[in-house]
Amino acid sequence: MTGLLDDFSLIDRVLEGNSHAYGLLVQRYQSYAYTLALRVVKDPMAAEEVAQDAFVRVFQALKTFQKDSKFSTWLYRIVLNQALAYMRKKRPEYTSDFPLDRPETQEANQELLREERKMHLDRAIAGLSTDDRTVLTLFYFKELSLEEMSEVMGQPANTIKVKVHRARTRLARALETTMKEEVHSLL
Amino acid sequence: MKLTDDILERYLAGELSPQEMEQVEQRLGEDAPLQSAVRLTKAWEDDAELGLKMPSPDFATRVMIKVLQKRFSFRELVQTNTLGFLSGKSGMFLGAIFTLLVVGGGIVFGALPSYYPDLNLPTFQADRMTNGLPVIAGLFSLLLLFLLDRWVLKRYFAKDS
Structure with missing residues (x-):
């Protein structure tokens, strides 16, 4: 039963040659890696490529992974680096507007209110800076402490804390703007 | 009470005194869009999956194909x-x-x-x-x-x- 194994046990199995165990790790973190990549590159297709390539790099470097930190921290750092590298290399024409939402069959059945909230959130987040988007995304993943976030972003924990607070305020202001726009559109 | 960014930041971080908290909530009650915005910001904090995006259904398969190609x-x-x-x-x-x-x-x-x-x-x-x-x-x-x-x-x- 590999489904209930923790990350380190799965990694041990991968290193023993069990590819299936790596598939389980990918499934466990795919939405987090994809979300982080998407928040940085703002393009769903590119985000998929970035996140997939990050997982491949992680696989190749798995032997060097030191278990003194969480697997997710290490993964997110690689995803973030991959996404930032993509942003540095990408051509200007890729800086298209962030799509409000992409068709997601898995979430199609969820309640309308939740979808609306997601839509507002996406729209507001898209208007923030890359730094704000990254810090908020990592913060709201919930599983990372400030120290782990600082490890992912390569910045001191105190700086991250200030950034989280300011980014959250800017998000609230951005949401306020979208709410007002919506009210105006209804009048 | 004017809801400045500094006050809003401290409100979202839960760093206001009970009295200040009450004043902010009263102010929010007078401003529906801002109230919704703050609620949504806090909602995301309570529900991490609200901001989570799902990749395509074959994401893991495509990763494994790439991995096997490299392997x-x-x-x-x-x-x-x-x-x-x-x-x-x-x-x-x-x-x-x-x-x-x-x-x-x-x-x-x-x-x-x-x-x-x-x-x-x-x-x-x-x-x-x-x-x-x-x-x-x-x-x-x-x-x-x-x-x-x-x-x-x-x-x-x-x-x-």
């Missing part, structure tokens, strides 16, 4: 452990081929002269010299295999050895 290399073909690749499955495979070649070769070359006498193929006479040759050849092959094993370990599995 298909000599390094992966010669599965190994700290003892060397000959002690693993690849060693068994190599050993089986080696045995087949030696035994098969012996049978073929030993039998050929009697099957085709017209070809005047040389036959090996059992004497002290020819008796020793298979032993020497076997030891030499083992030495070669040992050296190959060490080379593979050093070249591809430096961390393991």
